[in-house]
Amino acid sequence: MMLDMEMNKIHIENLNVFAGRQQILKDININIPKNKITVILGPSGCGKTTLLKCMNRLTDLYPELKVTGKVLINDKNVLDPHADIVTLRQYMGLLMQRPYPLPMTIYNNIAYGLKLRGVKSRRDLHKQVMHYLQLANLWDEVRHRLREPASRLSIGQQQRLCLARGLAVNPEIILADEPTSALDPISSQYIETKFTELKNDYTIVLVTHVLRQARRIADYVVFMYLGEVIEQGTVEEVFGNPKMEKTKQYLGGTFN
Amino acid sequence: MKRSKKIEESFFKVLMVIATYSILAVLALIMYSIFAKGIKAMSWEVLTTVPSGGYYYGKGGGILNAILGSLSLAFGATLLAFLIGLPVALYINVFLVRYKNAVRMIRFILDLVWGIPSIVYGAFGFSMMILLGIQTSLLAGTITVTLFILPIMIRSMDEILRTVPIGLSEAAYSLGSNKSELAFKIFTRQTISGIITAILLSFGRGIGDAASVLFTAGYTDNLPNSLMEPVATLPLSIFFQLSSPVPAVQDRAYASALVLTLIILLVSLFSRGLGKRYHKTKINF
Ligand SMILES: Nc1ncnc2c1ncn2[C@@H]1O[C@H](COP(=O)(O)OP(=O)(O)OP(=O)(O)O)[C@@H](O)[C@H]1O
Ligand SMILES: [Mg+2]
Numbered sequence: 157m158m159l160d161m162e163m164n165k166i167h168i169e170n171l172n173v174f175a176g177r178q179q180i181l182k183d184i185n186i187n188i189p190k191n192k193i194t195v196i197l198g199p200s201g202c203g204k205t206t207l208l209k210c211m212n213r214l215t216d217l218y219p220e221l222k223v224t225g226k227v228l229i230n231d232k233n234v235l236d237p238h239a240d241i242v243t244l245r246q247y248m249g250l251l252m253q254r255p256y257p258l259p260m261t262i263y264n265n266i267a268y269g270l271k272l273r274g275v276k277s278r279r280d281l282h283k284q285v286m287h288y289l290q291l292a293n294l295w296d297e298v299r300h301r302l303r304e305p306a307s308r309l310s311i312g313q314q315q316r317l318c319l320a321r322g323l324a325v326n327p328e329i330i331l332a333d334e335p336t337s338a339l340d341p342i343s344s345q346y347i348e349t350k351f352t353e354l355k356n357d358y359t360i361v362l363v364t365h366v367l368r369q370a371r372r373i374a375d376y377v378v379f380m381y382l383g384e385v386i387e388q389g390t391v392e393e394v395f396g397n398p399k400m401e402k403t404k405q406y407l408g409g410t411f412n
Numbered sequence: 413m414k415r416s417k418k419i420e421e422s423f424f425k426v427l428m429v430i431a432t433y434s435i436l437a438v439l440a441l442i443m444y445s446i447f448a449k450g451i452k453a454m455s456w457e458v459l460t461t462v463p464s465g466g467y468y469y470g471k472g473g474g475i476l477n478a479i480l481g482s483l484s485l486a487f488g489a490t491l492l493a494f495l496i497g498l499p500v501a502l503y504i505n506v507f508l509v510r511y512k513n514a515v516r517m518i519r520f521i522l523d524l525v526w527g528i529p530s531i532v533y534g535a536f537g538f539s540m541m542i543l544l545g546i547q548t549s550l551l552a553g554t555i556t557v558t559l560f561i562l563p564i565m566i567r568s569m570d571e572i573l574r575t576v577p578i579g580l581s582e583a584a585y586s587l588g589s590n591k592s593e594l595a596f597k598i599f600t601r602q603t604i605s606g607i608i609t610a611i612l613l614s615f616g617r618g619i620g621d622a623a624s625v626l627f628t629a630g631y632t633d634n635l636p637n638s639l640m641e642p643v644a645t646l647p648l649s650i651f652f653q654l655s656s657p658v659p660a661v662q663d664r665a666y667a668s669a670l671v672l673t674l675i676i677l678l679v680s681l682f683s684r685g686l687g688k689r690y691h692k693t694k695i696n697f
Contacts, residue, residue, distance in 0.1 A: 209582075217509075217510075217585070219509075242588050242589075243588070245585060245586055245587075245588050250582070250586035252579060252582065252583065256579040256580045256582070256583040258580070258583065258598060258601075259598065259601040259602040259604075260601060269587040272588045272589065272593075273588070321587065322586070325587055325588055
């Protein structure tokens with residue numbers, strides 16, 4: 157598979173993240189291809205979540221973190237302090253490691269992002285809420301309880317609600333941090349299949365610990381270890397013929 | 413060794429039991445004396461009429477002036493303190509969170525002013541009134557009580573806003589919210605029952621305080637017709653009635669105390685109920 161520069165959606169250049177003296181991310185350079193699924197692999201604590209948070213600058217919320225380098229999306233540097241970060245964040249739908257439903261009804265959890273995007277009429281809202289809930293395979297379970305607080309849903313349902321909510325801002329990129337870790341095999345399978353469909357319209361960056369899942373759905377793979385990118389390449393390259401010793405160990409399960 | 417441990421344990425257990433029950437006994441005694449004496453003097457007249465001439469020497473009338481006065485003063489002050497306090501608490505928790513030292517400083521200062529005795533607020537209010545040429549009045553009393561309960565209002569809302577998990581802020585930001593949307597749409601909703609508890613707490617403190625209204629609200633046997641007229645309050649009405657040499661009037665002081673206690677009891681029961689509901693709908697992981 158050829159990965160042409162023109163086809164890249166996100167360019168990460170010399171990204172460093174420090175927390176005090178500790179360096180969490182070390183000189184990261186990644187090109188994330190458009191309309192593909194890029195999977196980020198690596199042992200716990202290697203900086204995967206931090207990398208995702210840099211992409212939509214949620215690192216702003218942690219004053220102890222110092223971020224340098226560039227994250228270019230549509231040729232705009234997200235990390236530029238003058239960037240219109242509110243708009244840039246709407247290019248990206250985020251699915252976090254744990255679901256955080258907004259403190260409102262199931263319906264309004266979806267409508268919130270739609271309204272921020274400028275959808276006004278009640279009919280459009282209604283139609284789109286339904287559409288995105290269907291997309292996340294949640295509609296049948298919640299169609300009769302749309303006015304209930306979202307916090308009453310089970311964790312797996314909340315996870316799918318967050319997927320629907322993230323898609324509803326109509327992003328170009330989906331950032332997903334272990335989105336299937338709280339799900340049963342069936343929902344998890346569903347999300348996986350959904351992602352492979354969604355990549356026609358979106359660029360997907362997915363963090364996962366499940367190697368089999370990575371192998372099934374990844375187009376591009378980034379392997380990280382202790383804050384560094386050890387190896388990156390197409391799924392065939394990284395899984396089929398890993399160059400680095402660390403990658404071989406990790407994929408072979410003999411990692412320590 | 414084992415034996416001495418056992419003795420030690422039972423000693424402290426007895427100590428805790430004694431301490432707990434003596435506190436409960438004192439509380440029960442206070443409640444009993446207020447109820448016993450208060451109910452004796454309680455009547456429809458006490459609740460629904462204002463003092464007639466010679467009330468403080470045992471003639472007829474009631475404490476309606478003080479009940480309505482206290483309620484309107486406390487409502488006004490609570491409303492003002494809420495309108496000022498909510499934006500401040502949100503500002504601290506949404507806009508200033510990045511600046512940890514500034515936030516720590518602000519909290520420290522608010523805790524200090526929380527600790528200032530209300531008589532100092534009363535004295536401050538009084539000196540302001542002299543400066544501005546305002547008489548003792550509902551307005552001056554309301555403003556002074558507002559200042560007095562403001563730190564309580566801000567800090568208790570602040571404490572509840574602090575519990576909002578950072579993941580929720582991340583979720584809201586990632587959907588394209590700006591800071592004010594995060595503050596007014598997400599933070600307030602997430603903590604709504606805690607905010608109401610803060611309001612009720614401040615109301616309770618405001619309505620029960622005598623020292624802050626002593627020089628500022630004044631006292632009158634009538635109902636005020638405007639913000640610029642003096643107003644009676646329950647704490648001061650208790651004080652004046654207890655100062656009377658006539659036993660019947662002193663008993664009516666207890667009736668007033670009973671009314672005040674019931675108002676505060678009602679408010680705290682209400683906030684307790686809300687607290688329970690809050691925990692029920694809280695997200696558990
Ligand atoms: N705000 C912070 N301050 C200090 N250290 C942090 C902060 N955020 C993350 N870290 C540290 O950075 C490292 C990477 O954390 P991160 O959450 O990105 O790991 P991860 O790869 O997502 O792990 P997991 O697979 O367990 O989710 C960890 O050692 C973590 O303790
Ligand atoms: Mg993580």
